[in-house]
Amino acid sequence: MTAQLIDGRHLARRLRARFRERVAALSARGVVPGLAVVLVGDNPASELYVANKVKACADCGVRSFMHRFHMDCRETELLDRIAALNVERGTHGILVQLPLPPQINARRVLESIVVDKDVDGFHLYNVGALVVGNSIFPPCTPYGVQLLLETTGIDVAGKNVVVVGASNIVGKPMALMLLQREATVTVCHVKTRDLAQHTIHADILVVAAGKPGLIKAEMVKEGAIVIDVGINRMADGRIVGDVDFEPVRERASWITPVPGGVGPMTVTMLIENTLRSAERFADGEAFHPPQPFWQVPAG
Numbered sequence: 620m621t622a623q624l625i626d627g628r629h630l631a632r633r634l635r636a637r638f639r640e641r642v643a644a645l646s647a648r649g650v651v652p653g654l655a656v657v658l659v660g661d662n663p664a665s666e667l668y669v670a671n672k673v674k675a676c677a678d679c680g681v682r683s684f685m686h687r688f689h690m691d692c693r694e695t696e697l698l699d700r701i702a703a704l705n706v707e708r709g710t711h712g713i714l715v716q717l718p719l720p721p722q723i724n725a726r727r728v729l730e731s732i733v734v735d736k737d738v739d740g741f742h743l744y745n746v747g748a749l750v751v752g753n754s755i756f757p758p759c760t761p762y763g764v765q766l767l768l769e770t771t772g773i774d775v776a777g778k779n780v781v782v783v784g785a786s787n788i789v790g791k792p793m794a795l796m797l798l799q800r801e802a803t804v805t806v807c808h809v810k811t812r813d814l815a816q817h818t819i820h821a822d823i824l825v826v827a828a829g830k831p832g833l834i835k836a837e838m839v840k841e842g843a844i845v846i847d848v849g850i851n852r853m854a855d856g857r858i859v860g861d862v863d864f865e866p867v868r869e870r871a872s873w874i875t876p877v878p879g880g881v882g883p884m885t886v887t888m889l890i891e892n893t894l895r896s897a898e899r900f901a902d903g904e905a906f907h908p909p910q911p912f913w914q915v916p917a918g
């Protein structure tokens with residue numbers, strides 16, 4: 620069996636064409652969607668990710684506003700800026716590019732973003748909402764994987780899903796989303812003993828470990844769907860995933876390539892969340908008082 624490719628670029632292009640229609644509809648209602656991007660320091664990888672996000676915004680007609688801070692900036696400077704963005708009417712989404720330098724408490728910064736503009740879905744409210752299955756903004760990478768899985772036409776309900784990787788931004792939310800869709804989910808991580816013993820039972824295998832070549836063909840069930848979230852830059856400059864692509868392709872029924880699989884979808888889902896935020900704004904559903912919800916006085 621040679622797996623069919625799940626083409627993230629193609630799906631991203633189709634979604635973005637629809638986004639442009641939604642932007643036009645919003646504009647007719649007097650709303651231009653806007654995303655604020657907060658970048659601290661000059662980490663080349665972060666610069667690249669941010670440049671991709673800004674480009675995707677421009678491609679869809681979403682305005683983006685860069686907020687750059689020096690590597691040595693104080694946490695209060697960031698918190699003050701986010702407080703201002705929380706109440707700015709032209710800003711519908713606030714994204715803080717991670718990682719942040721060590722003098723800054725990333726959790727505190729993420730919690731300071733008002734829930735209505737948390738388009739990355741990292742605020743504890745959105746994380747908790749994911750657990751009960753009604754988050755406003757699902758985190759972008761697992762959200763993109765979910766749509767990629769839908770393109771195969773296979774219903775995940777009742778399937779054995781194995782997620783390799785348990786980070787807060789990919790593995791854990793991915794597992795929760797698939798559990799919500801009634802899959803039987805196993806989550807593996809760096810301390811999992813005998814990884815292959817788990818992966819071999821997967822009807823759907825989602826890998827997000829950041830380890831090139833981690834998943835070999837003999838670890839994959841014949842006919843499985845394999846989603847490779849990993850992005851690894853090799854010494855020769857090649858970008859590869861976590862899956863040994865060619866041999867695994869001979870066993871799987873569907874597989875995502877790297878690059879061109881999950882990556883384009885992550886950025887696309889950020890735009891989806893920003894548009895959703897702008898639409899909530901236009902419908903009068905969003906923009907409650909800007910305090911974090913636990914500080915809103917009772918009554």
Ligand code: NAD
Binds near residue numbers: 809881883
């Ligand atoms: P992370 O380092 O925060 O987490 C990695 C997870 O993998 C951990 O839970 C760890 O326990 C597990 N792990 C590591 N080695 C393992 C092993 N040998 N066996 C089993 N589990 C192992 O990383 P992350 O932020 O979740 O990202 C994971 C990968 O996905 C990276 O390559 C990253 O670049 C990529 N990524 C891609 C996108 C995208 O849009 N395609 C988005 C986010 C992250």
